[in-house]
Amino acid sequence: MKIAIDAMGGDYAPEEIVKGAVQAAQAYPETEIILVGQSERINEFLPTSDRPRNLSLREATEVISMDEHPANAVRKKKDASIVVATRMVKEGEADAVVSAGSTGAQMAAGLLGLGRIKGIERPAIGTVLPTLEGGKLLLDVGANPDAKPEHLVQYAIMGSIYAEKILGFTHPRVALLNIGTEETKGNELAQTTYPLLKEAPINFIGNIEGRDFPYGRADVVVCEGFVGNIVLKTTEGLSGAIFQLIKEKITATPVRKLGALAIKPGLKEIAQMMDYAEYGGAPLLGVNGISVICHGSSKQKAIFNAVRVARECVESQFIEKIREELPLVKK
Incomplete structure (x- = not known):
């Protein structure tokens, strides 16, 4: 198995990306890890000794920044790291690509x-969010601001498969995000x-409200x-604000600081x-490749876990x- 990693994508590239790639190469010696990007910059952060034998470099001279128009940049910058890494999957030089760079560029x-996979009209970006019952999948989180009913059905089927094959849920519960639980x-x-969704080949449990998601009342x-x-950005912001x-507050006074020591393990x-780094990442659902x-702020642990996710997608x-599954959808 070969995994191509966009070494130039992300807020902490290439240093943290390289660290995650090295860790993955050490943990999965049977998998070839290919760092794609500007080799001169990548080499600055590679170990000078004991470099994993299954870690290699693929030169890509260009980088797509976050502020560039995704589709235009992908068309113009043929030697951009995400473009080269994706091309490697297309041409069979890699089984999957991993990137923390511009989501729009990666989608483009x-x-x-x-x-696209035949039968999929629009791809979806899924993300695993933490809940009281573990990580649950939310999609779409930004690939298509507007969607038709048939698109949401396709998302549900792909999400259900991902939840079963990668997240390990048996008969994953699929819900539609709504302003109330009633069907109407x-x-x-x-x-x-x-x-x-009631007619789709999934375990559809009906509508779910936003307040139900943190309790893990649906798997997808x-x-x-x-x-x-x-929902994604609000959840991230609220989580950060609460922490x-x-x-x-727990360090505001000397007495509270003493109490904080007692609850530190729980915190x-x-x-x-x-x-989020525990989950690594999620595949762009609907494209004909992994x-x-x-x-974007992924560091070593997130990249390592993203490689794990890529491996699981390939193996499953x-x-x-x-x-x-798609032919089972009633038209």
């Missing part, structure tokens, strides 16, 4: 370089999608990208549960499973 590279609630999109939650991205507030456990999207034949 996936669509232009890999194409919601806007036109939600009301039209609901009966279609489906919505259009506009809503999903707001900052806790830190400030560490909570922080670990809420850490392209794992990581958080994730793409093939989606192809098998």
Whole structure:
């Protein structure tokens, strides 16, 4: 198995990306890890001795920044790291690509370089969010701000397969994000999608409200990208604000600082549960190849876990499973 990693993508590239790649190469000696990017910069952070034998470099001279128009940049910068890494998957030089760079560029590279799986009209970006019942999948979180009912059905099927094959859920519970749990609630999109999901080959449990998600009351939650991205960003911001507030208040006085020592282990456990790096990333669902999207601020641990996710996608034949399930959808 070969995993191509975009070494130039992300807030902490290439240093943290390289560290994660080295860790993955050491943990998975049977997997070839290929760092794609500017070799001169990458070599600065590679170990001078004991470099893993299954770690190699692929030169890519260009980088796509976060502020560039994704599709235009992918078309113009043929030698950009994410473009080269995706092309390697297309041409069979790699089995999967991992990147923490521009999500838009990665999606554009996936669509232009890999194409869509037959039967998928639009791809979706899924993300695993922490809940009281462990990580649960939310999609779409930004690939398509607008969506049609049939798109949400496709998201649900792909999300269900991912939850089963990668997250390990048996008969994953799939829910539609809505403003109420009743079947008749919601806007036109939600009301039209609901009966279609009831007929889809998934374990559809009905509508779920935003407040239910943190309690893990569904394993896969489906919505259009506009809503999903707001939910994702609000969750991230609220989580950070709560932890900052806790830190400030429990250390505000000498007495509270003494009490903070007693609860410190518990706070560490909570922080670990809420850490996106534990999940690494999730594949761009719907493209005809495995392209794992990581958080832009990913560091070593997140990249390592993203490689784990990529390996699991390859080993479970994730793409093939989606192809098998799609013909079951009633038109």
